[in-house]
Amino acid sequence: MDKYYSLGERFIRYHAKFSDNTIATFQSNTGDFKVLVNLREHLLSIESDPEISKKIEFVNSKDEYILEIYHTYQQAKVKITNLSTGQYTEIEAVNDGPGGHGAGVINTGFRVGMQHDYYCFGLLEGDFLLVKQITVLSQKNDLVLLLYGDSITEPESYFPTDNYGESWTQLIMNHIKGKSMSSGRGGCTINEVLIRIKNELPYVKSKFVMVTIGTNGGNSIEKLSELVEYILAQNAIPILNNIPCNESQTHIEVNKQIEIVRQKYKLKGCRFDLVTSLNQDGLQVDKSCMFHEDYSGSWGQIYHHPNVKGSIQMFIRTLIDIPKIYQ
Structure with missing residues (x-):
């Protein structure tokens, strides 16, 4: 299909x-x-x-x-x-x-x-x-919140079941007053989000659409703008989050682009980079907030998927930056 x-x-x-x-x-x-x-x-x-x-x-x-x-x-x-x-x-x-x-x-x-x-x-x-x-x-429609992203927004693929309820997406959705759902795909970029949102959002419908994308590269101001404008055309409110910190610090430049687009469209977004950094400044990743992925011989030591600690801090940050989704 x-x-x-x-x-x-x-x-x-x-x-x-x-x-x-x-x-x-x-x-x-x-x-x-x-x-x-x-x-x-x-x-x-x-x-x-x-x-x-x-x-x-x-x-x-x-x-x-x-x-x-x-x-x-x-x-x-x-x-x-x-x-x-x-x-x-x-x-x-x-x-x-x-x-x-x-x-x-x-x-x-x-x-x-x-x-x-x-x-x-x-x-x-x-x-x-x-x-x-x-x-x-879809098992639900007429949502309050629909979350889009890559593997960071797909914790079901890597979180142990015993702790899955403490993953950041589940913490957010469990506190929404109304129906919510996520659409995460490990390894994807904004290119894939632009494809699948057109197969999902018009039929599911949501008041807010939260996007956390860019860890795998592919972002540009033009593509982020296209995504925002598509969400607006569906009569939904876009929320464009900063991506969390990672070990290679690629999040810094990505988040600068995201901020430009937020300012362009006067959007809200959550500063996930602050709560996953060592000094709460969005620069160096706090490894205690992330699962350790050891790809010795290829990518090296990876720290960019939030664990329970990182997820709780990300959820708490949404209460500060985007409280409107819970009202």
Whole structure:
């Protein structure tokens, strides 16, 4: 499907029919998440490590089915329903993030892919797979706040489940008076945000749209302006945050551009760089606020994903800089 989604609370619905020997995959185009419908062995599976499977003896070649794949932050759920009998079964898995990387890993828990980017399906083996309709749905609409960003705004991919409620996005959303949602994608830039916001915001709708982007490069005053103007055109209020500090200090120049655009459009934004810096000046990263990611031999020692301490400080800073979102 040539539409890109990263809403934290979404699901895709396939209306499908199978042959008795079908083995079909329903997955993300990156391959980070795969669901298998295997009529040879009558199994519904999530290809996690270890794999999670459940028997689906009621699935046959005569009837038609609705297959739903849910993404709710750290939880993935799959449900298959027989349209003739109403019989269904479902399986679920919860991603338990590692915290850091390499020597910085603090949790060896269960890993489940984030269903990144584009939805795909295919016939791996068997006579046929018929997909009659595909629908992507948000689990919420008419929001107070929608958050956009890269991996910093996708803590579900790296936060240990035990502490996930203390990630900065969850702290903010749990204090909003009304509905809220995030749309983060690890590794993305403003280019990807500009693509996916057009697939999400017009349908979900939100009073405020908070953007925290630039850690992976790609920002420019022109692109930031384009993003702001698109949000305004959707009758939403843009909030353009400073990105947190990182070990290479690339945040300094990025945040100068962000401030120029804020001034240009008279926008509010949160100074996440201040509360993640050693001297509260937005310059040198406070490593105690970040998960340690050890990429020895390539990128080196990385500190730019907020841990519990950093997340709490970022949340508190929103109470100072953008209290209006909580009113």
